[in-house]
Amino acid sequence: MKIKTQNSKNVDIADSVFSVPYNESLVHQVVNAVLSGSRAGTKSHKNRSQVSGGGAKPWKQKGTGRARAGTIRSPIWVGGGRTFAAKPRDYNQKINRKMYRAAMRSVFSELFRQKRVVVVEKLEIKQPKTKDLIKFLKKLDLDDVLIINDAFDENLYLSGRNAKNIDICDINSISPASLMKRKKVLICVDTLKLVEGRIS
Secondary structure, three states: OEEEOOOOOEEEOOHHHHOOOOOHHHHHHHHHHHHHHOOOOOOOOOOOOOOOOOOOOOOOOOOOOOOOOOOOOOOOOOOOOOOOOOOOOOOOOOOOHHHHHHHHHHHHHHHHHOOOEEEEOOOOOOOOOHHHHHHHHHHOOOOOEEEEEOOOOHHHHHHHOOOOOEEEEEOOOOOHHHHHHOOEEEEEHHHHHHHHHHHO
16 A cells, blocks of 8 residues: 655555554444543542541431431531442453554554555654644644654654644554544554554
């Protein structure tokens, strides 16, 4: 399969990686696993046994005219414990490497079919200026984009971190969820070849 860069140069990429059928159920499963794994799972409530106080019966069982009560820390009282108290938990779902790579191939192939991947010869930001990055993206007619770099580039990161609708990541951080979040994906030829090797 041949694709053209922005400079109209032809680049050969593997059909077995970037031209496979779209497997919706697999992509859905992997995206769910990625998003679930990013959840902190740190929320924690106290149940009635963990809330301080409430050791004494607030009033006697009978004769007061009020409803019977055994503790002021009952879940139906203000300041009481939580009925079904949330506890820290792990939301990670197991996805094996074969499934993950297949999902990545499926998403990349669909992005190429929809002409949502923009390939450039080089992706180089000489100084950390958001204005320069936006100017560069405007030349390519990109406003809602994920930029994939082969490694962490401080200038690129600092230029794009405050820009609206621009995500930046290296090839170690990409996932089917991040690829589908933006309208377009910007990647240079060398990085595309590295991605091809990793998910083939």
